[in-house]
C-alpha cells in the first residue's frame with residue numbers, strides 16, 4: 251500500500267511537516283494550499299526538497315466551489331484553476347483535488363455540472379493535470395460519492411476521476427459496498443480519516459474531530475476492503491483535521507499517523523481474508539480492470555505479526571518517591587512482601603496473583619506514579635516484533651545473567667509496557683528473582699495464611715490531553731485491546747473523559763482518563779510561580795477480591811486510611827437502590843461504594859493517595875462489567891477536597 255498524508259494533519263511549517271513525514275516513513279504527501287501560500291520556500295524549492303526527502307507530491311488541494319455555477323462565474327473559476335495548474339507544474343505535481351460546490355452552487359442540473367467538469371478536465375489535460383473530484387458530505391447538490399462517480403463516468407475524460415474520502419462517505423452513512431463496482435481507472439485518489447460518532451453538523455465534525463484510523467469509530471477496514479476489491483492501487487492518504495494534532499509535536503504526530511496506516515493495512519487484509527478468499531479478491535480486481543480495458547495489479551497489503559489479545563496483567567509497577575508510604579498502604583491492604591530483587595532496587599508485593607513492584611530506582615525528583623504494566627501474552631517475541639513494526643518506542647531494561655528479559659515499549663503517556671510470558675495458572679517465573687530478605691514487611695516470600703486471593707482487575711492511567719487519541723491507537727494496534735464507548739465523568743476541575751480498553755474476555759481492563767487541564771497543569775496544588783508544573787492528576791491500580799467487606803474490615807483493623815465517602819452519598823444510594831438497612835450501614839461504616847445494574851453488583855473502596863497513585867479494591871458480583879461509573883464523581887470530589895486540605899495545611 252502506498253502511504254500518504256495531507257500536510258493539514260500536522261503542526262509546524264511546510265518544511266517541518268515534510269521532514270516529519272519523511273522521517274515517519276510516508277511515501278507521499280498532499281500539499282494543503284494554505285501550507286504552500288504561507289511557506290517561505292518557492293515551488294521549485296519545495297519540489298527539490300521533496301525529491302531529496304524521497305517524498306512523492308501526490309495531491310494539491312483543495313480547489314473549492316467550481317461546479318454548478320452560472321456561466322460568468324465559470325469563466326472566473328477556470329481562470330483560477332489554470333493558475334493552480336501552472337503552479338502545479340512548477341511543483342512537479344499532477345493531481346488536484348476539486349471538492350463539490352458548497353457555497354456558490356446555484357444550479358442543480360447534472361447536465362450543466364457534467365459540461366462544466368468536462369471543460370475543467372480539458373483545461374487540466376492541456377497542463378498535464380488530473381482532476382480528482384470529491385463529493386463533500388455537505389456539498390450543496392453533490393454529497394454522495396456515487397453521484398460524483400456518475401458525473402465522472404458521464405464526462406468520460408482521461409483527466410477527470412474521483413477522490414474517495416472515508417469521512418465524507420461514512421459520516422453520511424453511505425453504503426460502502428458499491429465502491430467495488432466503481433471503475434478503478436476513474437478513482438484518482440483515496441483519503442482516509444476516522445472519527446468518533448458525534449451528533450453535530452457534519453462540517454464542524456469534519457473540521458475539528460477527525461482522527462487517525464483506529465482512533466475513532468468508523469468501519470475503515472471494510473471501507474478499505476471495498477476499495478481494494480474495486481482494483482484501486484494508488485496512494486491511501488490520511489486527511490485528518492484535528493484541533494489537537496495541529497498543535498502537537500509534529501514528528502510525534504507523524505509517527506502516530508504512520509502507525510494508523512500500518513494498522514489499517516493489516517486490518518483491511520484481515521477484513522478481506524474474513525470475507526473473501528485470497529483468489530477471489532485478486533480475481534475481482536483483475537476482472538474489473540479487464541472490463542475497463544486495462545490490467546492492473548491489485549493493491550498489496552502488508553501484514554503484521556499476529557498476536558492474540560493479552561490474557562491478563564502480569565504485574566503493575568509503581569515508581570516510588572516515598573517507598574515507605576506505599577509499603578504501608580500495600581501491607582494494610584493485605585499484600586505480602588516478597589522481598590527485594592537480587593540485583594535491582596525494587597521490591598515485590600503480592601496478594602494471590604496480583605503483583606505490585608515498588609521501584610526505588612526512580613530519580614530523586616520523580617513523583618510517585620504508575621511507571622510500568624506487564625501484560626501476559628502468548629509469545630513475547632512475536633508481540634514485541636509487532637509493536638516494533640507499529641513504531642512503538644522500545645525501552646531498555648537492564649538485566650543480569652539468568653534474569654528474565656522483558657520486551658518493553660513506551661506507551662504515549664510514557665508508561666512502560668512489558669510483554670511477559672503468560673502461564674495458565676497465573677504464576678510468573680521471574681518472581682524467583684526476588685526474595686533477598688532485609689526489606690520491610692512481615693513474612694517475606696509467603697502470604698499470610700487466610701489472605702484473600704486477588705488479581706489486578708483494572709489499571710487506570712491519566713493521559714495528557716495531547717496524547718489521548720494516540721494512546722487509544724497504541725493499545726488497539728500494539729496490544730489488540732478493544733476500545734469501548736467512552737464516558738464523561740464530572741469532577742470539580744472539569745469533565746474527565748474515560749476510555750475503557752479491554753480484551754474480549756475482560757482478562758485485561760485498562761482505563762484511560764483524559765484529565766482536565768487544571769488537573770494536569772495546576773489545580774489545587776499548583777506548583778509555585780517559576781517552578782515546573784506538577785502533575786496533580788491521580789492514577790490507580792484496582793484489585794479484585796472475592797469478599798470485599800471482609801477485605802475492608804481486615805484493612806481497617808490494620809489501620810488503612812480509606813478515602814472517606816460523604817454521608818450524602820449513602821442517602822442517595824438508599825434512594826436509588828432501596829438497600830437492606832444492615833447492608834447500607836456496613837457500606838457506610840467501611841467507606842464502601844456500591845453499584846448495581848442488570849448484570850450484577852459492584853462493591854469497591856479507595857485508599858488515600860501517595861504521590862499521584864492510589865489503590866482500589868473491588869468485588870464483582872454476577873457478571874457486572876462496569877467500574878462503578880456513577881460513583882466516580884464522588885471519588886473525584888473527595889480527592890479534590892483532600893488535595894485542598896493538603897494545600898491549606900502546607
Ligand code: MG
Nearest residue numbers: 384415441489
Ligand atoms: Mg477529503
Ligand code: MG
Nearest residue numbers: 710792866877
Ligand atoms: Mg477504578
